[in-house]
Amino acid sequence: MxxxxxxxxxxxxxLVRLVCRITGRPQVTYAAPPLEDRRGPR
Amino acid sequence: xxxxVVDGLTDxxxxxxxxxxxRRLGPTSLRLLARLVVALTLVELTGTMLIVFxxxxxxxxxxxxxVYPGAGLLYDAAPVLFLVAQVLLVVALVLxxxxxxxxxxxxxxxxxxxxxxxxxxxxxxxxxxxxxxGWAIPVAYLCALSVVAAMTWKxxxxxxAKRALVPELNAYLTEATLPERVTTxxxxxxxxxxxxxxxYDFAEQPDDGLAGLDWGEQFHGGTQLRYQLNSIAxxxxxxxANYLPNAPGRIREALAKxxxxxxxxxxxxxxxxxxxxxxxxPNPDPVRRDNIMFSAFLGDVINSFEAATGDFRFDEPGxxxxxxxxxxxxxxxxxxxxxxxxxxxxxxRLGFFPCEPGWSFTVCNVMGAQALHGHDTNHGGSDWAQVxxxxxxxxxxxxxxxxxSYAHIRSNHVGVSWDTGEVPGGHYFANGTHRFADIxxxxxxxxxxxxxxxxxxxxxxxxxxxxxGTLPLELPPEPERHHMSSSAVLPWMKIIGGAxxxxxxxxxxxxxxxxxxxxxxxxxWPQRPVAVGGSGLGSYMLLRWSAPLDPAALAxxxxxxxxxxxxxxxxxxxxxxxxxxxxxxxxxVMESAESVGTCEATLHFTRLVSGRHRLHxxxxxxxxxxxxxGTATVAxxxxxxxxxxxxxxx
Numbered sequence: 001m002x003x004x005x006x007x008x009x010x011x012x013x014x015l016v017r018l019v020c021r022i023t024g025r026p027q028v029t030y031a032a033p034p035l036e037d038r039r040g041p042r
Numbered sequence: 043x044x045x046x047v048v049d050g051l052t053d054x055x056x057x058x059x060x061x062x063x064x065r066r067l068g069p070t071s072l073r074l075l076a077r078l079v080v081a082l083t084l085v086e087l088t089g090t091m092l093i094v095f096x097x098x099x100x101x102x103x104x105x106x107x108x109v110y111p112g113a114g115l116l117y118d119a120a121p122v123l124f125l126v127a128q129v130l131l132v133v134a135l136v137l138x139x140x141x142x143x144x145x146x147x148x149x150x151x152x153x154x155x156x157x158x159x160x161x162x163x164x165x166x167x168x169x170x171x172x173x174x175x176g177w178a179i180p181v182a183y184l185c186a187l188s189v190v191a192a193m194t195w196k197x198x199x200x201x202x203a204k205r206a207l208v209p210e211l212n213a214y215l216t217e218a219t220l221p222e223r224v225t226t227x228x229x230x231x232x233x234x235x236x237x238x239x240x241x242y243d244f245a246e247q248p249d250d251g252l253a254g255l256d257w258g259e260q261f262h263g264g265t266q267l268r269y270q271l272n273s274i275a276x277x278x279x280x281x282x283a284n285y286l287p288n289a290p291g292r293i294r295e296a297l298a299k300x301x302x303x304x305x306x307x308x309x310x311x312x313x314x315x316x317x318x319x320x321x322x323x324p325n326p327d328p329v330r331r332d333n334i335m336f337s338a339f340l341g342d343v344i345n346s347f348e349a350a351t352g353d354f355r356f357d358e359p360g361x362x363x364x365x366x367x368x369x370x371x372x373x374x375x376x377x378x379x380x381x382x383x384x385x386x387x388x389x390x391r392l393g394f395f396p397c398e399p400g401w402s403f404t405v406c407n408v409m410g411a412q413a414l415h416g417h418d419t420n421h422g423g424s425d426w427a428q429v430x431x432x433x434x435x436x437x438x439x440x441x442x443x444x445x446x447s448y449a450h451i452r453s454n455h456v457g458v459s460w461d462t463g464e465v466p467g468g469h470y471f472a473n474g475t476h477r478f479a480d481i482x483x484x485x486x487x488x489x490x491x492x493x494x495x496x497x498x499x500x501x502x503x504x505x506x507x508x509x510x511g512t513l514p515l516e517l518p519p520e521p522e523r524h525h526m527s528s529s530a531v532l533p534w535m536k537i538i539g540g541a542x543x544x545x546x547x548x549x550x551x552x553x554x555x556x557x558x559x560x561x562x563x564x565x566x567w568p569q570r571p572v573a574v575g576g577s578g579l580g581s582y583m584l585l586r587w588s589a590p591l592d593p594a595a596l597a598x599x600x601x602x603x604x605x606x607x608x609x610x611x612x613x614x615x616x617x618x619x620x621x622x623x624x625x626x627x628x629x630x631v632m633e634s635a636e637s638v639g640t641c642e643a644t645l646h647f648t649r650l651v652s653g654r655h656r657l658h659x660x661x662x663x664x665x666x667x668x669x670x671x672g673t674a675t676v677a678x679x680x681x682x683x684x685x686x687x688x689x690x691x692x
């Protein structure tokens with residue numbers, strides 16, 4: 001029943017905001033993180 | 043300057059009517075839903091058996107917990123834990139949709155039932171140890187029944203309300219005439235120059251650069267890099283086809299760089315998480331399985347690139363190589379990417395295949411169909427013809443609702459749909475960048491007629507206040523998808539898109555002008571020339587540059603070699619338009635790359651007809667001869683934006 005009355009997209013945004021607050025990361029930024037170093041072919 | 047384009051919407055007058063006796067569910071959805079009902083019934087029966095026959099409180103609490111998630115905790119006289127369980131259920135539901143954790147609701151259900159069993163003889167917060175509330179048992183059944191009743195009532199009442207509209211809608215569709223698409227080329231203005239400058243700066247940054255895009259989570263929040271790249275590529279393709287067909291050099295290379303940026307690990311690495319959570323499959327390959335929101339969108343981006351530039355570099359094996367963190371590589375090209383999309387269609391029981399594992403969105407599957415259709419157009423294949431019938435049946439039988447709208451989302455596992463909050467009402471008449479125009483023209487006409495029915499009166503009112511080509515309005519900003527900022531570009535895009543839908547050229551031009559006046563920032567890359575997030579910028583450019591060809595018309599047309607002379611320019615110059623509509627003369631709009639002041643420009647012409655030529659416009663008027671089989675280099679001084687015409691000298 002919940003699904004019929006719940007705006008998942010909005011709740012998702014709040015969950016992301018909560019996680020960003022906890023981890024201290026910005027929710028939206030212009031600064032994409034640098035590419036991780038790759039370990040090379042296996 | 044007008045170019046007539048047959049877009050598949052206006053050359054066939056008949057419009058599909060809606061089924062008079064629509065079904066509630068398609069056969070596959072019905073089967074999936076029946077399986078879910080059987081599973082839930084078994085759980086309820088198990089819970090009931092335990093309640094009736096178990097002798098220990100623990101087993102009875104577990105049984106009550108099976109009847110309704112968390113109800114066992116209420117039986118254990120722990121109402122706070124019951125409320126916590128309800129919150130966990132909400133989170134589980136959102137994660138089911140957001141991260142494909144199909145196990146999250148069953149896990150919360152089972153865990154709270156087990157927890158209730160373990161706590162049955164344990165301490166209580168406000169009552170004596172081992173207290174149980176017998177009234178929680180009927181409450182559990184009441185909750186379970188309420189859920190089923192409320193869901194059934196909501197789905198059924200919506201279905202009946204839509205079904206009641208069918209006679210009225212069919213009467214409308216029988217008489218409806220579709221507005222002609224506006225195919226007039228709007229001359230580029232200052233904002234077009236700024237936007238194109240931004241595109242070049244974005245594309246021409248170092249290959250591993252993504253500066254200029256919004257960065258955030260990559261699942262649902264409106265900050266997905268893939269969609270931002272998609273929309274920029276589509277917009278640049280339209281610019282190349284509509285504004286720069288005779289100055290192909292720089293835009294082609296810039297576009298190729300944007301396409302290549304789709305292989306950046308930061309763009310597609312999200313898939314391993316989804317694949318692991320949703321399919322229990324650790325393979326990070328973003329193309330092989332599901333993930334239609336990446337593979338199909340990229341396929342369509344390449345289709346657009348090819349149709350706009352005639353450049354087929356991404357057909358080369360390995361031209362799209364995805365390198366995972368441990369060095370594993372997944373090598374694809376336009377052909378193998380398309381084949382992966384087709385294989386996924388063919389192996390899906392539902393007929394549509396998932397974006398996030400287990401969730402098949404209509405919009406993404408429209409993009410999948412576009413990917414196949416466009417590949418066929420550009421390469422002469424038959425992939426769309428092979429899967430098209432089954433695809434249409436899925437659309438019509440599984441996703442269509444009585445009023446002609448389609449459900450946005452459907453579970454491949456349990457056959458359910460609901461309004462997830464992503465699109466208004468959870469339904470739409472058409473979606474994808476081509477809105478069915480290429481893949482199912484008859485469906486496109488019906489969708490357009492239904493969209494026009496709702497939008498035309500509002501747009502006519504707006505059109506009536508256009509005075510001397512201007513729309514004296516400022517629109518209130520609307521929240522971006524990630525809710526971290528708001529932008530007035532978003533409501534402006536609705537007006538521009540709506541005006542394009544109803545073919546109101548006056549309103550299109552006025553809204554484009556007014557949106558730029560209200561939203562211009564004066565900023566340059568990596569900031570944005572209009573005040574909008576990364577997900578809106580590409581769409582805004584796409585809407586501005588959608589004539590003469592819109593994305594569907596470009597896909598239907600495919601690559602066509604431009605007629606007339608070609609021009610290229612030194613880096614000091616920004617060419618914002620170069621077209622030859624008669625195959626002889628060339629009309630160009632250009633300015634200094636820095637937009638202010640003057641610059642010494644060197645223009646290189648090729649494919650000139652033999653004889654003497656005249657280049658004129660503004661303060662410039664020079665004559666020259668073509669050499670070396672129709673080439674010439676001319677130096678001119680540009681003062682501000684100037685329109686130049688190259689033609690045969692008398």
